[in-house]
Amino acid sequence: MKHKQVEQQNFGTVTELLRQSCLNREDQLLFIEKRKDGHRITNRRWEQELLETVGKVRNLEAQHIGVICDLTYQCILCLYAVMVAGKVVVPLEADLTADSLDKYIHKADIELLLYNEDRIDGTVSRCETLTIPEFLARPGKALSQWPTWEEGRNACIFFTSGTEGEPNGVLLTQKNMAFVTTYGAERPLNRNARALLFLPFHHVFSFLTLTACISDGCEIYLSGSIKYVSRELSEVKPDVLVTVPMFNELIRSRISKGIHNSGKAGQIAGLIKLSNALRRLGLDLRTPLFRKLRESLGGIPQLLITGGSAVSVESIRFFDDIGIIVLQAYGMTETSCSISTNSLKKNRHGSVGHPRPYNQVRIKDSEIQVRGENVMKGYYKDPQATQRAFDGDWFRTGDLGYFDRDGYLFITGRKKNLIILSNGENVSPEELETQLLQCDAIEEVVVMERQGHIHAEIFPKGEEAVIRHAIDSLNHRNPVYKRIVSWELRDTPFDKTSSLKIRR
Amino acid sequence: MYQEILQNIINYWKNIIDDDAIDITPQSNLMDDLSLSSVEMLNSLLMLEDTYGVVIPEKSLRHMVTIEDVARVLTEIVQK
Numbered sequence: 373m374k375h376k377q378v379e380q381q382n383f384g385t386v387t388e389l390l391r392q393s394c395l396n397r398e399d400q401l402l403f404i405e406k407r408k409d410g411h412r413i414t415n416r417r418w419e420q421e422l423l424e425t426v427g428k429v430r431n432l433e434a435q436h437i438g439v440i441c442d443l444t445y446q447c448i449l450c451l452y453a454v455m456v457a458g459k460v461v462v463p464l465e466a467d468l469t470a471d472s473l474d475k476y477i478h479k480a481d482i483e484l485l486l487y488n489e490d491r492i493d494g495t496v497s498r499c500e501t502l503t504i505p506e507f508l509a510r511p512g513k514a515l516s517q518w519p520t521w522e523e524g525r526n527a528c529i530f531f532t533s534g535t536e537g538e539p540n541g542v543l544l545t546q547k548n549m550a551f552v553t554t555y556g557a558e559r560p561l562n563r564n565a566r567a568l569l570f571l572p573f574h575h576v577f578s579f580l581t582l583t584a585c586i587s588d589g590c591e592i593y594l595s596g597s598i599k600y601v602s603r604e605l606s607e608v609k610p611d612v613l614v615t616v617p618m619f620n621e622l623i624r625s626r627i628s629k630g631i632h633n634s635g636k637a638g639q640i641a642g643l644i645k646l647s648n649a650l651r652r653l654g655l656d657l658r659t660p661l662f663r664k665l666r667e668s669l670g671g672i673p674q675l676l677i678t679g680g681s682a683v684s685v686e687s688i689r690f691f692d693d694i695g696i697i698v699l700q701a702y703g704m705t706e707t708s709c710s711i712s713t714n715s716l717k718k719n720r721h722g723s724v725g726h727p728r729p730y731n732q733v734r735i736k737d738s739e740i741q742v743r744g745e746n747v748m749k750g751y752y753k754d755p756q757a758t759q760r761a762f763d764g765d766w767f768r769t770g771d772l773g774y775f776d777r778d779g780y781l782f783i784t785g786r787k788k789n790l791i792i793l794s795n796g797e798n799v800s801p802e803e804l805e806t807q808l809l810q811c812d813a814i815e816e817v818v819v820m821e822r823q824g825h826i827h828a829e830i831f832p833k834g835e836e837a838v839i840r841h842a843i844d845s846l847n848h849r850n851p852v853y854k855r856i857v858s859w860e861l862r863d864t865p866f867d868k869t870s871s872l873k874i875r876r
Numbered sequence: 877m878y879q880e881i882l883q884n885i886i887n888y889w890k891n892i893i894d895d896d897a898i899d900i901t902p903q904s905n906l907m908d909d910l911s912l913s914s915v916e917m918l919n920s921l922l923m924l925e926d927t928y929g930v931v932i933p934e935k936s937l938r939h940m941v942t943i944e945d946v947a948r949v950l951t952e953i954v955q956k
Contacts, residue, residue: 467935493935597934599918599925621913825907844941852937857907 384523385546386583387456391518393587394419400564400589403445406596406604413445415589420514425453428512434483434500436529438462438476440491441573443594446504448582450486451573455527455549458519462529462541463574469849470494480529480541480752523547529752530576532705533790533800541752544576548708549583551730551746568610570595570619575796576705577679581614602626606670613673616680616796620687620698623672627694630669640665644693658695665694677701679710680796682783685722692721700724702783706767707731708746712781723780734766739787740773741766789876791821797853799826804846804854811842816866818874825857831865877954881928882947888923889943892916902944920946928954 383389394415403413429437437454441447441463454461462480464473470492477485477498485501527546534540567590571578585592593608595601602622605613613619631637647661659674666672676691679701688698701713702724711733714725727733731744747767750758761768770788775781786792791799801819804826808817813834820827832839839861847855867875882902889900893910906912912920917940921932924946930953940946 467933467938490933491935493938599922618913622918824913847941848939850938855907855941857905 383550383587385521385525386452386527386549387519387521387546389550389583389587390422390452390456393589397589401591402586402589403448404591404593405445406594406600406608407444411445421449422453422456423518424512424514425449425508426457426519427514428507428510429453429457429459430515431510431512432484434459436460436462436481436483438464438480438482438485438499439504440464440466440485440487442466442488442491443569443572443596444488444504445594446508447488447573448594449508450504451579455546456519458521458525460526460529462531463579464531465572465574465851466491467493468851470496472849474498476531476539476541479539480531521546524749526749530574530579530705533798533803534757538803539800540754540757542576542705543749543752544708545749548746548748549580551580551708565590565611566593566608567591567612567614568593568595568601568604568608569614570598570601570604571614571616571796575680576709577703577796578614580709605672609671610673612675612677614677614679616794617678617683617687618793618795620676620678620683620691621794623676624687624690627669627672631665634668640694648693658693662694666696672696675699675716677713679703681792681794688721702781704769706748706761707742707744707769708748710746711740711742711769718780720776720778720780723776723782725781726779727781733781735774736763736766738772738774738784740769740771740781740783742769743767791819791826793821793853794824795853799854804828804850804856807846807850808842808856811839813838813842816874818866818876819856820876822858826855828856828859830859830861832861836861878947878951881950881954882944884927885920885924885943885947885950888920892920900943902942902947904943905941906943906946907941924950930954 383392398414398416400415401412402415402418405411437459439447439450439461451461451463462476462482464476471494473492473496476482482499485496485499486504486507487501488504523546525546526543527549528544529541530544531539531541567585569582569592573579573582593610595604631640643661647658650657674696676696676698678698683698683700691698697716697719699714699719701710703710710728711731712725712727714720714723718726731742731746734741741763743766751761770786771783772785772787773781773783789801791801793799804819805817808814808828813832814830815833816831818829830839843856843859886900889910893900898910900910904910906917925932928950932950932953936949939949
């Protein structure tokens with residue numbers, strides 16, 4: 373596999389980035405949809421259909437357009453067409469109940485919601501809706517040329533779990549959405565590199581990975597579903613995977629099982645010892661030594677770029693031993709994804725690498741703070757939350773950390789109260805607590821993480837059966853990652869601070 | 877149909893979970909009682925899809941809390 377240094381480029385706006393990515397690549401393959409039996413789309417067709425869709429978006433009165441994200445080409449067309457048309461796109465999670473979509477529609481002033489059939493649970497009544505195929509079938513004239521926009525123009529609102537129980541809408545500009553291409557670090561995403569994308573696009577990490585892949589001219593395989601990724605890996609054989617820690621664990625369990633079933637566990641443990649001893653002498657033979665093992669595992673690439681939540685050093689070492697490199701990255705929606713990342717040349721296990729060249733990072737009162745043009749404009753229509761999130765022009769990440777003497781950034785914990793799960797999803801305990809407190813049988817509740825799951829500790833004022841029913845019904849309404857997996861009752865109220873808040 | 881699917885799911889988990897101390901019943905909560913990770917849940921869905929030749933939509937995941945929920949949702953899909 374070639375790791376090519378991709379030139380640093382600064383496109384100014386996401387519209388300009390997309391325009392340039394279509395130049396001189398007409399016949400090159402861009403998208404391959406696994407869901408549709410490998411339906412293939414070239415750059416020429418993408419440019420033509422994107423500009424047609426932009427024409428249709430222009431004909432709409434709506435300025436803020438929500439798109440329920442799934443891993444389909446048509447959904448991707450809509451997401452980018454809204455931005456190229458100079459309007460604001462709000463990427464939203466699929467499979468939510470219509471009720472829970474209401475608050476996003478309200479918060480982001482969504483006037484029209486585009487969705488694929490079956491990806492909303494219930495009927496949305498709060499704004500106009502159209503299915504994506506219906507919308508794309510509308511008549512409309514393709515733009516004859518690409519529009520140009522100012523860098524600071526609003527382009528996107530992404531939702532994140534706020535820390536006060538309500539989701540925050542992060543407002544990103546045309547420039548913010550183009551930032552990902554000024555990565556600077558080596559990326560293997562050179563032209564014709566194969567990327568298999570399976571993370572949902574309502575997360576900025578995934579959306580900007582998609583943008584980087586389009587910009588770099590990758591062959592982008594869109595996974596049929598996260599369920600099928602293991603299978604798709606062996607068909608696609610991607611050069612790189614952008615993952616979350618939970619997925620690395622899935623691969624790791626597959627590898628361990630494969631080694632166990634092959635009956636060669638002892639032999640491989642011996643090879644790892646030998647290889648590690650040689651590496652200490654400066655001789656890295658992992659590629660040839662473990663080639664057979666990797667081939668037998670079917671399509672697992674030699675490089676995993678992992679973000680979303682913390683990766684354990686043990687997990688990174690497991691992969692490293694057999695020649696699979698895990699680069700841990702760190703970023704937030706508010707900073708247009710990446711703040712810092714490890715690179716092939718500079719990779720320190722357990723750290724999140726060096727800050728990207730486009731932003732400055734400082735530690736103030738142990739908190740990681742970021743300044744740079746990748747930082748968001750603010751939270752949409754919430755000047756107070758925006759004000760709280762900044763210390764002067766420094767964005768307060770809410771993460772605690774330090775730099776080691778070589779300039780590697782380490783994260784040690786969180787200042788804000790937020791549960792970050794291994795699939796990268798952030799869950800606000802207050803949001804779940806507020807929902808639980810609507811049950812009459814619950815006097816006080818604290819939601820926390822326990823062994824990777826969400827756990828609730830409850831001080832009751834009513835029957836246990838009522839509480840059980842309330843939790844069950846909440847679990848049926850919320851997305852799976854917000855499921856309250858375990859709970860317990862306590863006999864005494866929680867300790868309180870002087871302002872009568874529960875001491876966590 | 878439902879009973880057969882239910883039994884099939886219980887057997888599947890009995891094979892995977894190598895711990896006699898865990899009693900697997902229709903009421904077992906997948907993530908709490910069986911301590912399943914989301915990865916293991918996905919793998920089990922894949923097995924069920926293959927066995928019954930159906931596609932289980934992501935949105936039905938939310939309704940799968942116990943083993944009996946999984947059997948109920950799957951029965952509905954198979955009967956469609």
